[in-house]
Amino acid sequence: MQESDAGVQGMQETVNKNPESRIPNPESRILLHTTAEDHHIARMAAVALGLTLLEGAIPSPLPGVKPGLANIVTLIVLARYGWRTAAWVSLLRVFAGSLLFGNFLTPGFFLGLSGALLSLLVLALAQHLPTRWFGPVSHSVYAAFAHIAGQMAVVYLWLIPHAGIAYLIPIFATAALVFGTVNGLIAARFMDNANNGICSRGGAEKIK
Amino acid sequence: MLRHIKSGDWLTLVSGSICVVLVTLTLWSGELADKAVIRSGGKVYREVSLGRDQKIDVPGPLGVSVIAIENRRARIASDPSPRQYCVRQGWLQQAGEIALCLPNQVSVELVGSHKRYDSLNY
Numbered sequence: 001m002q003e004s005d006a007g008v009q010g011m012q013e014t015v016n017k018n019p020e021s022r023i024p025n026p027e028s029r030i031l032l033h034t035t036a037e038d039h040h041i042a043r044m045a046a047v048a049l050g051l052t053l054l055e056g057a058i059p060s061p062l063p064g065v066k067p068g069l070a071n072i073v074t075l076i077v078l079a080r081y082g083w084r085t086a087a088w089v090s091l092l093r094v095f096a097g098s099l100l101f102g103n104f105l106t107p108g109f110f111l112g113l114s115g116a117l118l119s120l121l122v123l124a125l126a127q128h129l130p131t132r133w134f135g136p137v138s139h140s141v142y143a144a145f146a147h148i149a150g151q152m153a154v155v156y157l158w159l160i161p162h163a164g165i166a167y168l169i170p171i172f173a174t175a176a177l178v179f180g181t182v183n184g185l186i187a188a189r190f191m192d193n194a195n196n197g198i199c200s201r202g203g204a205e206k207i208k
Numbered sequence: 209m210l211r212h213i214k215s216g217d218w219l220t221l222v223s224g225s226i227c228v229v230l231v232t233l234t235l236w237s238g239e240l241a242d243k244a245v246i247r248s249g250g251k252v253y254r255e256v257s258l259g260r261d262q263k264i265d266v267p268g269p270l271g272v273s274v275i276a277i278e279n280r281r282a283r284i285a286s287d288p289s290p291r292q293y294c295v296r297q298g299w300l301q302q303a304g305e306i307a308l309c310l311p312n313q314v315s316v317e318l319v320g321s322h323k324r325y326d327s328l329n330y
Contacts, residue, residue, distance in 0.1 A: 133216030135212060137213050137214075137221070138216055138217045163279065166240065167235065167240075169231060169235055170228070170235055170236055177225060184212075185212055188212035192212065
């Protein structure tokens with residue numbers, strides 16, 4: 001991916017006609033050159049953030065047990081555009097989301113970050129599984145287990161270094177299995193619909 | 209919906225379910241020690257949860273035995289008995305483990321959610 005470079009544009013060529021411009025020092029404007037891919041990634045990260053926001057409306061029985069709907073976006077991006085793009089989208093979602101929701105550098109942020117990092121590592125391996133037998137459901141389940149493993153590690157090593165958290169592991173493992181499967185199914189269904197929608201122009205039959 | 213799950217996916221789901229069941233059975237089976245039962249003179253002196261680190265003084269005929277609870281383990285930290293067998297026993301970690309100070313008639317036993325032995329006499 002092309003790196004976006006920040007360049008300071010000189011102002012000599014631009015004429016500021018309004019002497020009382022509200023820009024305090026127009027000469028120090030910084031322009032970021034973005035590519036279409038940057039916009040694409042940003043758009044997908046924004047969709048993931050929107051899903052996170054929607055998911056906030058669903059009450060959770062236990063803090064940390066969340067459906068993780070934003071991971072559907074990560075799964076689809078992984079299947080369609082590869083791991084690097086998926087990593088960008090996922091980490092952008094964690095960082096930008098934490099800034100947006102005011103969580104940056106809180107323990108919750110580090111939990112989300114550790115979960116995202118470990119699940120991305122596992123996805124880097126899982127994406128090489130033969131696609132004839134393994135689909136987004138597998139990727140999602142593996143990534144979900146890696147996610148809770150990363151979070152449990154952070155909790156045990158930093159937040160609650162107490163063996164009592166072992167009582168929580170079965171709950172999180174069950175939630176990871178269930179929600180991982182659900183997210184994988186939603187991602188697979190979405191990609192199927194998208195493929196059918198794009199590839200079939202009238203008269204195509206759904207293959208059962 | 210089920211056609212989205214390929215054969216490898218079924219393998220993942222089944223092995224994931226087995227892992228979850230094993231983890232649940234291991235961690236929730238009651239073999240994890242929950243509390244320490246401290247007995248003095250044959251009667252239960254106190255039942256203490258292992259959740260909090262603390263030191264407990266237990267009086268006995270010879271003096272005071274100090275029981276230390278730390279990081280979900282328990283041990284007899286000090287005891288006025290001559291040979292210090294119970295102190296030398298070290299940390300008790302699993303449910304069912306027990307340390308006795310016979311001279312001072314103090315014992316500490318780790319207990320999980322179900323009892324390992326119906327009764328112990330000593």
